[in-house]
Amino acid sequence: MALFDKAWARRTGGQFVLRIEDTDRNRLVEGSEQQIYDTLAWLGLDADESPLVGGPYAPYTQSERLDTYRPFVDRLIESGHAYRCWCSQERLAQLRAERAAARSPETGYDRLCLGMTEQERAELPGFTPTPVVRMLVPDDVELTFDDLIRGQMHAPHPDDQVILKADGFPTYHLAVVVDDHLMGIDTVVRGEEWISSTPKHLLLYHWLGWQAPRFAHMPLLRNTDKSKISKRKNPAARLLWFREQGYLPEALRNFLQLLAYPPVAEGQEVESFESFVERFDWANISTGGPVFDVTKLDWLNRTYIRSLSVDDLADRIIDHARGAGQLDGVDEAGLERIRAGVPLIQERLTLLSEAVPKLRYLLVGDDELEFDADSVSKLKEDAPQVQAAAIEALEGLDEFGADAVQAALRASLCEGMGIKPKFAFAPVRVAVTGSRVSPPLFESMEILGKPSTLARMRRFAEVLAAR
Structure with a gap:
């Protein structure tokens, strides 16, 4: 909603307003308001007016606006468009149970209190x-x-909706209408589950003599099995989960856009927010129940990661890793090794969270590197001899760049011993990185430097000798 709200505000020169609608006190979740602020800031969808930044219509939190709503409730009662209801929750529950047992098509309130005084109603049960x-x-x-999206809509007949609760808080239906009018909102973007409530809201606008805004009801996102996304069961319903996993905000924003809006061109799905704003039109939104499939998001994230400069990607990796606790105990020299290693893994990353594990071998001490048992077991029987020759070849190098290292090892192992590169370099790779599968070997050795590389190779030679 925020993405499309902000796009429309930018497209029309309007303001994107964030209002905290917290009048349902039973559903408040501690920390959820801050999560909204953090999520929007991370995605680059900061509001122009909000409880944080203020604005001409403050306060922007409904629980701080209770005195604003009451006069409009009284006005509706005085005009005969609203009435007080003294029915207890027990009485309403009994009414629903009786109707269900009788298979009655009636579902709304039965208007028992309509036209009664408090004294008259008090004489009846369920008061x-x-x-x-x-x-x-x-x-x-x-x-x-x-x-705006769906054209002409037909909603079911509403019941006598509660607009002011017993605790003195308005319901969403009244509060949103009053606030949207007073705050000058001319376009309301919300989920399709609110289609059935729109006639109630239009009634309130009419009764209060106000111009109604335009409505745009967005399609609901679905799981891959087409079920509705549940905030309780699906971690992806909490958008900061994507930050924790290591997705880039621009990739997620692009992904959310594509769920309900066609790509900029056939086969061109990567698009900046600025480009999206320039071509935004409510008529182009798809209402087909978009499926939230992270496979596409993974592809987008890889694409965005590959488009970043090495320095930008390194900064993001380190920032993410710090927040995730992946860099505990890593000193400045370790951070420099990460920066040096980023070009080796940039093409292999799907998530920022994968970077430090892929480069972990650059961060551990030479005597702390663990050699993967499966990788060791798959080495050829001549691995000790290969390792010894590799050590001898590297000891004589004065310049320890990747090209020089590769040339020395090829001359010694491939040409000198007649071993294919795949098998010649395998023991060296395990010695240096701890695994037969790793980022580019020779560049890794250059980052580690000659002393560290040889220390690891000599230690691994002892492991091979003891097999």
């Missing part, structure tokens, strides 16, 4: 002294409205 306030929805309420 509570703290009433709610309900809309009096007319039978002929208009159910058709225009949607």
Whole structure:
């Protein structure tokens, strides 16, 4: 929602407003508000007006605006468009149970309290002294409205919606209408689950004599099995999970855009936010229930990672690794080795979180490097002799660059011993990196330097001798 909200605001020269709608006190989750701020900031979708930055219509948190709503509730009651309801929760639960047992098509409130005084209602069962306030929805309420994305829509007939709860807090339905009007909102973007509520909101605008905004109801994202994404069951519903995994914000933003909007051109799915804004049109949004498939996101993330400069990627890797605790105990020299190793792994990365594990061999002490048992077991029987010849070849090098190292080893092992490169370099790779599979070998040896490389190779020679 925020992505498309902001695109439309930028496209039209408007303001992107973030309002915290926290009137349902039973559903508040500690830390969730900060998570919203952090997520939007990380994705580059900061609001123009919000509780954090303020704005001309502050406060932007609904729980701080309670005095704003009450006069409009009183006005609706006085005009006969709303009424107080003293029915207890037990009475309402009993009503629903009786209707279910009778298979009644009726689902809304039965208007028992309509037209009654508090004294009159108190004489009947199921009374509570703290009433709610309900809309009096007319039978002929208009159910058709225009949607920016979907065209003409027809919603089901609403019931007498509660607009003020017993605790004095407005429900979403009243608060959002009042705030959208007072804050000058002219375009409301929300999920398709709110389509059925739109006639209620349009009624409130009409009763209060206000111009209604335009509505755009976005399609809901689905899991790969087409089920609705659950915030409780799917970690991906919490967007900061993607930051923790090592996705780039621009890749995730691009991915979210593609879920409901066509690519800039056939086969051209990578697009900047600025380009997206320039061609944004509500009519182009797909309503087909987009599937949230991280396979496409992984591809996008790899593409974005490869497009970064080495220095930018190194900065992002280190920043992510610090936040993830991957660099505990790593000194400045270790950080420099990471920076030097980034070009070796840039083409192999899908996530930022993979970088430090791939370069871990550059960060451990020469006497602490662990040799992968499976890699050791798969070496040829002549591995000790190959290792000894490799050590001898490297000891005589004055210049220890990748090209010089490769030339020396090829001359000694491939030409001198007649061994194919695949087998000649395998013992050296395990000695230097701990595994038969690693980033480019000769460049790794250059980063480690001659003393460290030879120390590892001599230590591994002892391991091979003891096999």
